[in-house]
Amino acid sequence: MSGEIRHEWPLFEVFVRAKRGLNHVHVGSLRAADHEMALHHARDLYTRRNEGVSIWVVRSDQIAATDPAEKPAFFEPSGDKVYRHPTHYTIPDSVPHI
């Protein structure tokens, strides 16, 4: 804990829902002093032309992410499970609606 004021505001990631029925999608980041300011800045920065109906902001240092270097080990287990896909199963053409 230091007595001096930090001049740099923390970084926030911004997620915008473009319209009802869609997920929030990551659009970029911004600097703000707190969550409330981050929401206002996000509105001014990322929705100047009605691009959104809802915004989430989250501090960048609060996000946990997978490590790209470990991508193979992390994602490969699903690679050989072809039986999880519908195309794995052969059904005669004569059977309707399946």
Add this chain to the structure above:
Amino acid sequence: MTDADTFTQTIERDQRVEPADWMPEGYRRTMIRQIAQHAHSEIIGMQPEGEWITRAPTLRRKAILLAKVQDEAGHGLYLYSAAETLGADRGDLTRRLIEGRQKYSSIFNYPTRSFADVGVIGWLVDGAAICNQVPLCRSSYGPYARAMIRICKEESFHQRQGYELLMTMMRGTPAQRDMVQDAVNRWWWPSLMMFGPPDADSPNTAQSMAWKIKRHTNDELRQRFVDMTVPQAEALGVTLPDPALRWNAEREHYDFGRPDWDELRRVISGDGPLNRQRIARRREADEDGAWVREAAAAHAAKRSGVPA
């Protein structure tokens, strides 16, 4: 496969490099420099037109210009956001700009003498920027490419409002038409210089093309801009100030004169008409805003119960 192989393969397959991926130091450095210069250009670019907000001739033109200058600020912030994904720090980049250690586009060092300049900047300067930026939407660095897509959508408004403004002035008095021609005369050559030095003098181009940071050379983009702009000038009823400008049926492109590359070098190295004023204004804005940033941080710390 080594990290370097993965990177090379990503580029070769025309896939995007993403923030946490391994990348060569040179790629990271080049990317930070290019994105930062681009961000600085947007921020400094608020000044030449910003000067006309209080003097816009109608409320409609004032609202348009205000929205446009606000967009430039937004573009700067999208780009600083992209630069931060590479480990750069926004505050540090601003310091580098203010201290003259990083550059911005030479075009913003020219003065805006009349309201016609606002129109010509929209038409020519933003037109040239669009030529430069559309291919950057496919740049190999993901966050940069995504910022460019957003920016390009908004630039189209910038160019069209400028052209419409000029059409309105061209329907006006002879004095208004003269203002438009005068602004075109002053901005045409600096606009051509926006694409950078000729390919033969652009040492970084080859590496940037290999990394797919850049998709076309400076001269290719300059030619594309000239070809696009000549018919627009004809439709507007202005003359582009280049006696060498003519259609070349064999090449199927317009031939045009040689920009004054010495002037470009002078302006880039800090000796343009308004370099000092532009940086001084940016420094002033940074200093004037310091207490607001500090107060907001202190307020946030007080409310969260954690000292700043």
